[in-house]
Amino acid sequence: MKKIGIVYDDIFAEHHTQGWFSHPECKERVLHTIDVLKEHEMYGKDHAENYVPIMPRDATFEELNWxxxxxxxxxxxDAVSKSSEKRLEHMDGDTPVSPQSLNAALQAAGGNFEAIDKIMEGKINRAFVLCRPPGHHANKGRSRGFCLFNNIILATHYLTRKKGIKKVAIFDFDVHAGNGSEDLIWRGIPEGEVLFISSHQDPRAFYPFECHADEIGDGAQKGKIVNITYAPGSGDQCINLALDEIVSPLFREFKPEFILISAGFDAHHTDPIGGLGxxxxxxxxxxxxxxxxxxEFASGRMAATLEGGYNIDSIARSISNVISTMSTGKLIEDEDEFQEKSDRVEYTENVLIPKIQGFIAPYWKSI
Ligand SMILES: [Zn+2]
Incomplete structure (x- = not known):
């Protein structure tokens, strides 16, 4: 049984997004998840001893500059200072900010740093950062797609620059491609050696319309950016194929010293935005x-940070499963069903995975 830190503060519910229209990236995502974690005695005054509540800290502007x-x-x-609770400002068409958004964003990035500190100090083994706003669409110069600053790449850089970690493997399982993360890694912005695998709904007809299967990086990074572009309707059998044929062999060959997860839950079959199963x-x-x-390779070290996921009930159940399996390997919610069509599985097995393997095979012995 491993000790899992759960990084949360109510500031993550103070980033308001509801203007004239309702917005899927809402505070109830974290508030309801906390309620469900309390029901499972994973958080709150009755939490079991393998779950450790952790308060985030502010990231500094210097750290954001990384x-x-x-x-x-x-x-x-500037946008935050001009906003009011009645009149939100926007970083792009779907990325609103409100008076507490900057404070929430600094705590979201800093919450990831705090999780890493506690793991590296040996106080916990792993962590889940239950933060808003999310980060994986933000790149060097743009906040977009509900994201203000790129929490996971800031965490990557924190590990390699401040914590002596040389090799970080990132898995992004949000339904949307981690295009901001890919962009930052492609530019070599986080120090150290980074393997980045994003699995997402095929972006040829889905936001962010980037991170296609043939994008594998450049220079020293070539072959260490991998995009698994699921067909709509892909479910558990497709996931298992992708994990067994691509993610696990690459992670094993890479031998990461730390695993980071961009944990978005909008690939869930009930999600109002995503089209996966x-x-x-x-x-x-x-x-x-x-x-x-x-x-085997990272002394167990793993940290996940919340990205998307817009069905309030399924995100809470799915996060409970992530935190529980991080600690004990056991699922606590196991009755959800989705009928995956056989043609999706055949496409994944016979077309998609061989195609991706073809792109990256020159750079990996295990492929
Ligand atoms: Zn998403």
Missing amino acids: CHEQALIEWVK FTDQSYGNMINKLSPIAD
């Missing part, structure tokens, strides 16, 4: 495939 231009930081500050169990099952790799 990944983001000063002009973007000033833009966010993941279940409550899918997320815990993916953790169970990565856990032995973390144990």
Whole structure:
């Protein structure tokens, strides 16, 4: 049984997004998840001893500068200062900010740093950062797609620059491609050696319309950016194929010293935005495939940070499964069902995976 830190503060519910229209990236995502975690005695006054509540800290502007231009930081500050609870400002068409958004974003990035500190100090083994706003669409100069600053790449850089970690493997299982993360890694912005695998709904007809299967990086990074572009309707069998044929072999060959997860839950079959067929169990099952790799190469070290996921009930159940499997390997929610069509599985097995393997095979012995 491993000790899992759960990084949360109510500031993450103070980033308000509801203007004239309702917005899927809402505070209830974290508030309801906390309620469900309390029901499972994973958080709150009755939490079991293998779950440790952790308060985030502020990231500094200097730390944000590792990944983001000063002009973007000033833009966010300015937009937040002009916003009011009645009149939100926007970084792009779907990325609103409100008076507490900058404070929430600094705590989201800093919450990831705090999780890393506690793991590296040996106080916990792993962590889940239950933060808003999310980060994986933000790049050097732009906040977009509900994201202000790129929490996971800031965390990557924190590990390699401040914590002596040389090799970080990142798995992004949000339904949307982690295009901001890919962009920052492609530019070599986080120090150290980074393997980045994003699995997502095929972006040829889905936001962010980037991170196609043939994008594998450049220069020293070539072959260490991998995009698994699921067909709509893909579910557990497709996930298992992708994990067994691509993610696990690459992670094993890479031998990461730390595993980071961009944990978005909008690939769930009930999600109002995504078009994939993941279940409550899918997320815990993916953790169970990565856990032995973390144990073998990274002293068990693993941290997940919240990205998307817009069905309030399924995100809470799925996160409970992620945190539980991180600690014990056991699912606590296991009755969710999705009927995956056989043609999706055949496409994944016979077309998609061989195609991706073809792109990256020159760079990996295990492929
Ligand atoms: Zn998403």
